[in-house]
Amino acid sequence: MRVVVCCKGVPIEAPLESVHIVGGDIRFGDTDLYINELDAYALEAALALKNSHGVETVALTLGPLRASEVLYIALAKGIDRVLRVDGETSLPELVAGGLTAVLRELSPDLILVGVQSEDWMGGEVGIYLSQTLNLSLACAVVEICELNKTHVRIKKEIGGGRKAEIRMKMPAVLCVQSGIQPLHYLSIMKRQKARNTPVKLWGKLDVKATTEVMSGRMAYEIIEVSLPSREGHAQMITGDRSEKVAKLLEIITKTA
Numbered sequence: 001m002r003v004v005v006c007c008k009g010v011p012i013e014a015p016l017e018s019v020h021i022v023g024g025d026i027r028f029g030d031t032d033l034y035i036n037e038l039d040a041y042a043l044e045a046a047l048a049l050k051n052s053h054g055v056e057t058v059a060l061t062l063g064p065l066r067a068s069e070v071l072y073i074a075l076a077k078g079i080d081r082v083l084r085v086d087g088e089t090s091l092p093e094l095v096a097g098g099l100t101a102v103l104r105e106l107s108p109d110l111i112l113v114g115v116q117s118e119d120w121m122g123g124e125v126g127i128y129l130s131q132t133l134n135l136s137l138a139c140a141v142v143e144i145c146e147l148n149k150t151h152v153r154i155k156k157e158i159g160g161g162r163k164a165e166i167r168m169k170m171p172a173v174l175c176v177q178s179g180i181q182p183l184h185y186l187s188i189m190k191r192q193k194a195r196n197t198p199v200k201l202w203g204k205l206d207v208k209a210t211t212e213v214m215s216g217r218m219a220y221e222i223i224e225v226s227l228p229s230r231e232g233h234a235q236m237i238t239g240d241r242s243e244k245v246a247k248l249l250e251i252i253t254k255t256a
Contacts, residue, residue, distance in 0.1 A: 001053065001055045001056070001109040001110070001147070001149065002055060002056045002057075002058065002106065002107070002108045002109055002110075003046045003049055003050070003055045003056070003057050003058070003108060003109065003110045003111075003112060004057075004058045004059075004060055004103060004106055004108040004110070004111050004112070005039070005042050005043050005045075005046045005057065005058070005059050005060065005074070005079070005111075005112045005113075006039065006042075006060050006061070006099060006111065006112070006113040006125065006126075006129070007035055007036065007039040007040075007042070007043060007059050007060065007061045007070045007071070007074060008035070008036040008039055008061065008062075008063070008070070008095070008114070008117050008119075008125075009033030009034065009035065009036070009061060009063045009066070009067035009069065009070045010033060010034060010035075010036045010117065010118045010119045011028045011031040011032070011033060011034075011119060012031065012032045012033070012034045013031065013032075014028050014031055014119070016225070016226070016227060018030070018031050019225050021222050021223070021224065021225065023221075024091075024220075024221025024222050024223075025089050025090055025091050025094075025221075025222065026090040026119070026120075026222055026225065027088060027090070028090075028119070030066070032066065032069070033063065033066050033067050033069055033070065034069065034070070034073075035069075035070045035073050035074075036114055036117050036118050036119075037114070037118060037178070038114025038115055038116055038117070038118075038176065038177070038178060039070075039113065039114035039117075040073075040114075040183055041114060041176050041177070041178050041179070041180050041181065041183065042112040042113055042114050042174075042176040042180075043059065043073075043074055043077060043079070043112075044077075044180070044181035044182065044183060044184065045112055045144060045174075045176055045180045045181050046059075046079070046112055047077060047078050047079070047181075048144075048181050049110075049144065049147060050078070050080075053147055055109075055110075055147075056080055057078075057079045057080045057081075058079070058080065058081050058082070058083065058106060058108070059071055059074035059075075059079045059081075059082045059083075060082070060083050060084075060085070060099060060102060060103070060106075061082075061083075061084050061085070062084070062085040062086075062087050062089075062095050062098045062099055062205060063084065063085075063086075063087065063088065064086070064087075064088050065086075067084065068084060068199045071083075071084060071199050072191055072194040072195050072197075072199075073186060073191065073194070075194040075197050076186055076190040076191045076193070076194035077184065077186060081200070082197075082199055082200070083102060083199075083200050083201075083202045084199050084200070084201055084202065085098050085099060085102060085201075085202055085203055085204070085205055086201060086203070086204040086205065087204060087205025087207075088205075089205065089207070090119060090120050092117075092120060092122055092124035092125045092128060093124070093128055093210075093214050094205065094207060094210055094211070094214075095125050095128075096124070096125045096128030096129050096132065096214070097128070097132070097205075097210035097211075097213065097214045098205040098210055099125075099129065100129065100132045100133065101203065102202045102203070103129065103133060104133065107171075108171060109149075109170050109171050109172075110147075110152065110170065110171065110172060110173075110174060111126075111129060111133075111135070111171070111172070111173045111174070112173075112174050112176055113125055113126040113129070113173065113174075113175055113176065114175070114176055115139060115140055115141075115175040115176060115177050123139065123175060126139065126173050126174075126175035127139075127175075128214070129173050130172075130173040132213075132214065133171075133173075135171050135172055135173050136168045136169050136170070136171070136172035136173065137172065137173045137175070138154055138156050138166060138168060138172065138173075138174050138175065139156065139175040140156045140157040140158075140175065140177045141154050141155070141156050141174045141175060141176050141177060141180065142155050142156060142157055142163065142177045142179060142180055143155040143180060144174070144180070145165070146167075149170070150169065150170060151167055151168060151169060151170060152167075152168050152170055152172055152174075153165065153166070153167045153168075154166055154168065154174065156177075157177060235251075
């Protein structure tokens with residue numbers, strides 16, 4: 001069996017001057033990239049399946065050359081092989097569209113993605129992949145209980161602290177939640193050693209072609225990115241319970 005982990009490179013730091021809007025898309029200039037935290041959990045889940053079931057593992061990313069750092073992390077942790085699609089976009093439908101062709105060729109039994117990205121604060125990539133590849137989908141997956149050639153049994157969050165156990169037909173897309181496996185520390189030496197491994201380039205993102213074939217695109221574009229407003233400020237309310245209540249009522253009355 002083959003498990004592919006889709007790993008996104010997100011900025012380690014993104015000062016406002018490095019953020020640019022290009023055709024309704026967010027670009028982060030030449031900022032250093034690191035693996036999206038929830039994709040790191042997906043990576044750990046894939047490695048756990050490798051250890052328990054002997055699956056082949058592949059890490060895949062779409063990004064510029066500096067996104068190779070994400071794949072070096074995957075190699076250093078024990079992923080079998082890595083692939084990069086050259087391109088730069090934050091739009092989830094373009095990310096998913098750019099990954100679709102290589103995923104069709106790899107024909108994995110499981111595709112793991114983080115349930116959300118840190119830079120976009122959205123969780124659409126896994127949904128788009130399941131749609132374009134016509135695969136089963138589960139979101140907020142917190143445990144992979146069973147895996148065989150035809151089915152995977154998982155637990156997913158359904159809100160209010162509750163979980164649902166689901167048996168899914170494979171192949172499938174799992175959008176992984178934090179805590180599915182512990183994140184393991186990676187030494188600088190291991191990362192340096194991994195950088196000696198060539199990263200295979202699998203094509204280039206064709207924005208026009210991807211836009212034409214992707215169905216269900218969200219009808220929006222990014223207009224502006226700005227820092228949060230600094231008009232308000234935090235105020236500590238001290239005193240006993242009755243004094244705190246009186247002060248809160250005063251504040252609420254003034255702002256109502």
